[in-house]
Amino acid sequence: MSEAALALDIRDLRAGYDSYDVLHGMSLHVANGERIGLFGPNGHGKTTLLNAISKVIRPNGGSVSFMGEPIAAVSARGIVERGLIHVPQANRLFPDMEIMETLELAAFTRRARAERKTNLDYVLKLFPRLAERRRQQCKTLSGGERQMLSIGVGLMCAPRMLMLDEPTLGLSPKLKEELAAAIAGIGTRGMPMLIVEQDIAFVLSLVDRMYFVDHGEIAREIHRGSDVDHQEIMDMYFGERAAS
Amino acid sequence: MTLDALSTVLVSGIVLASVYALIASGLSLVWTTLGIFNFAHGALMTLAAYLAWTVSDAAGLGLWLGAGIAIAVAGVVAAGVLIERLIVRPFYDHRDILLITVMTTLAAMIFIEKGSQLIWGARLKQLRPVVPGQVNFLGTTISAQEALIIALAPLLLGLLFLFLRNSRIGRGIRAVGQNPNAAKLIGIDVSRLFIITFALSAALAGLTGILLGSVRMVTPAFGAEPLVKALIIVIFGGLGSLGGTIVAAYLLGLLEAFLIFFIGIYWAPSMIFVLLILILLVRPQGLLGKVVR
Amino acid sequence: MPVKLDARSLGLAALVVVGLLVPFVVQDTYVRHLFIMAFIYAVVASSWDLSLGYAGIFNFGHVAFFGIGVYATGLTAKLLGLDPWLAMMFGGVAASAAAVLVALPVVRLQGVYVVLVTFAFSQLVLQVVISQSAVTGGTQGLIRVPTIELFGYNFLRDFKFGYYYVAFGMMVVAVACLRWLARSDFGLSIMAMRDNEDYAASRGIPIALQRLKVLVFSAFFAGLAGGFFVVYLRVASPEVFSFSTTSLILSMVLVGGTSTIYGPVIAALVLTFVSEGLANFEGLAEGRFILVAVAMIVVLVFLPKGLASALPKRWGQRAAE
Incomplete structure (x- = not known):
């Protein structure tokens, strides 16, 4: 199998429940061996994104490719067979x-x-x-x-790639630490990962890059080591009100 | 009550219980996996008995009984799969799937029952027993066929248990019943396992129909009474698990035999229903059940 | 409530007038018989719609209420010599009493348990009727039930002219009552309960009591229809409790569309004529049940809101109103 540079490449993905879309054309990518964080307020499409990739729900449009192969039309079982694994919330x-x-x-x-x-x-x-x-x-x-x-x-x-949806939801700080160590351990094997997380400190310690999801779109991309500080991230969460 | 009478009651209770356990476990399997009730389950018994009769009886094709059994089981498995595909599958994502499938499978039951009447007529038929003759069991003489039922029921149910507990597909079926979304995410083809579940359940109904078809007379309504008993058993068992259903089946079979002995064949069924309603008043989750769904 | 003289009320009034005129156009006894049977089924189906459709109770024992009406009326009229008119009313009351009994477990149970208990209940009644053959005639059925008369007028005369009007009157009154119930505050509360039980409970709707009332009201009309059924046909058999009868009436509710009352009435008329028509052909007597079964499945799969939803939008909405 040829090694594609990108593990996951998502372009303009639209998906939702019943008749309305939660994702309004989302685009993001995960390089091979890269660990990516996904954060943002609840109800803005993070879980929906993972569900649409793993086919818990059917996407309404856009393209998804995994290791260079288009998988937007592949069944839930086919996704698992290809090694793209969704660990739900x-x-x-x-x-x-x-x-x-x-x-x-x-x-x-x-x-x-x-x-x-x-x-x-x-x-x-x-x-x-x-x-x-x-x-x-x-x-x-x-x-x-x-x-x-x-x-x-x-x-x-x-x-061959893991998507974790809020792995530390509701856990004590001690357990969070334990899990963080385990997840970091998995990452050191070169496994590309997409981690949805609310706990910024937790996710910052684990990932190479982060996407901020807002209203079903990628609002911002943050590279590790870039000069975005904690306060700025808080502002993204809570909008202008918290900043003022 | 003399010892003789006791053994007669006990043995007839065990025969009833074995039939109930077989028929109710198929119903329960579909319930725990898909969360629906297949009201056509009893009609599948009827269909199998008629198919076996047609193939093996002298008035039909007159072939070897084994051929009749094989064709009958294949036939009801096909019917079970058709039921799942045509009248259950369209409603998997529907909020009222339970209510709707009660109605569609009820319609399927009528379809099979009245269809059987058109094809085979209303006259009574009886299958040749798989094993002829009589045997002595616990001091009571019963037909060898009844003894076969007593022996086969635990065997078949044991096999079913082993399959569900240890095989990959069997575990998959349990997983789908407990959490279909989580099952999907480990690569289980949920829809395929639903078909397999229906096929298994239909095969159980078919075998029961064939076994019972040489003890009782086969009529188009042959499966209706066992279906109703099976429904009561799954309520008694608490709807939670196959194990609970099987225990409830044996309890109910024995209870019925004793009720028939003490209060007569006419009042016994009514008593069972009254008992059921009383139990539900005290324990809405069933006699053996825990709260589910 | 003031009567609004809009197009809708006028349409309904026109339908009632047409119903009243039918016997003058239709002289044939058999066709009149079909109308009478259709009116009976219409009452059973539309009253079932109250508990199944409006209240969302998974009640599959409704046909047993009808059967209880049949036997309660038949037995009191025949054995106790009760006047058949009163016996019919008694049929309704007996069915309501049975509904109270069923409601004891049903109001406390959920989903599938309600389905199973109500099925079990109808089987219980069937077993009692069959086992007490000395009184009920068992599987042979009840025969020679006395029939109604009025001022010495025998309803069998004039090609069932009288029966037609009694049946038609019963249907009009039952449907009017059911519609009124469904649109009253009570009707709104049971629909709220159906759509969101927790919300309804939080708004102070007494769920168990409302369920009990629904079952008692709907059972009364089913029992009344059963009472008329037996004084009209003068015979009764345990067949009224069978899965076949259940599926026939259920198909009327579904084909007509649930939560409409009118839908099941129209479907009862259509399906009675179609299925009884088929019964006249040799070999198709059982085939009509197959037809009913297929109709049920087709409607559920393709037109889950009943045939009314296949009509042009304006009509569909009115029917679903």
Whole structure:
């Protein structure tokens, strides 16, 4: 397979629910090996964007390509088969299934099954707590454990790129740190990532570049090390009112 | 109550329970996976019994019984898949899918029932038993066919459990039932697993129909009574799981046998319904269930 | 409420006049019989629309209310010698009483449980009727039910002239009551409850009580129709509780469009004529149920709001009003 320079290339993507669009022509890209943050107020299309890429919802227009291949017309299953893995927000997973069962099931596609052993070892090393609770049912897990399992499930799918939707939602600072370390660890393997996050400090520590999403469009792009300070980011969030 | 009478009641209860467990587990499988009730489930039993009769009975094609069973099961599996494709699938994203599919599958039930009547007539038919003769079970003589039902039910249900617990597709079916969106995101083809679920459930209904078709008389309404019992069982079982349904099926079968013995065949069904309503008044989530959906 | 003399009321009045004139044009006993049956079904279907359509209660026991009306009227008239007119009213009351019984679990339950309990209820009634054959005639059915008369006039005379008007009158009154109920504050509250239960509850609508009332009202009309059904046909069979009857009436509600009252009435007229017409052909007696089943599926798949939604927009809106 030829190595494209861009892992993910999205142009003018439009998507939404029922009859109205939430995304009004969104364009962004993720280079190979790059980690990208996506932030912005709630309800402005971050989750919708991930849903439209992974085909939880059907996009209404625009183009998406993954590793150089157009995938706007590919099914949800096809997206997973290609290794573009979406780890959704606050995933309940499968309440009555045990941790190990869930992880084994997650290697569902042919490609993922081939890598099952290696990926399972990696996930259990990354999150030792999952190994300790292997026979526990998903519904009995704490928020942090569930988030770990959720990322573990994503890794079992044999990802070539991960899209994480608010991996630290509702977690304590200590757990956030733990997760940040794990996510950084995944990143050091050269895995391109797209991380949606509200916690700016958290996301800044993890990514190379950030997009600010506002009203279903990319309002601003911020490079790491550029002189955007914390106050400026706060202003983007809360608009002029906070700035004045 | 003498020991003889007790064993007679017990054995007839186990036969009933085995039939109920088979029929209710198919209904429950579709419910836990798709969140809908297939009212045509009983009609699939009827269809299988008629197909097997046509292929294997002397008045039909007169072939070997095994051929009849194979063709009948294939036929109801096809019918099950058609039901899913034509009258369930169009409503997957609909807010009222439950209500609408109750109506469409009810229509499918009428379609199959009245269609059977047009094709096979209203006259009673009976299948040849898979195994002839009689056997002694717990001190009571029953037909070998009934003994077969008693033995096959746990076997088939055990296989179903193993399949759902350990196989990749079986686990996928459970995953889809518990969280279809999360299942989609690990690459499971939800729509394909829905078809497989319907096919499995139809196969179970078909096998039950064939087994029962040589114990009872086959009429166009052959599957209606087992369907109603299966509905009651899934409520008793609490709608939550296949396991709960199966336990409830055995409980209800035994209960019914005892009620028939003590208060007679005429009042027993009514008593069961009254009991059901009383239980729901006290425990709206069913006897064994936890709160679901 | 003042009567508005707009085009709509005039149209309705015209329809009633046409209904009143039909027997003068149609002399044939059989066609009049079809009209009578259609009026009965129209009452059952439109009253079902109140609980299923307006209130959104997944009630599948409505046909059992009809059947209870049939047997309550038939038995009191035949065995207790109650005047058939009173017995018909008693049929409605008995169905309402049964509705209270069903409501006990139903008002506390959700979605699929309501479907299952109401189905179970109709099977319960069926079982009781079949098992108590000494009284009900069992599977053989109830026969020789006394029929109505008025000042010595036998309704069977003059080619069912009298029955026609009783049936028509019953339908007009039932539909008027149902429409009035549906458009009253009560009707608005049950629709609010259907569309958003939590919101309705937060606005102080007593959900359980409203559900109970809906079931009692709609059951009354179904029972009344059942009562007339049995004094008109003079026989009754447990077939009235069957899945086939349920699907026939349900198809009328669906084809006509739920939450309209008028829709099911029109569909009852059309479907009765079509299905009874088919019953006259050799071998098609069962085929008509197949037709009804297919019609139900086609409407649900392609026209979920009923056939009215296929009409030109202006008409469709009026029908859905």
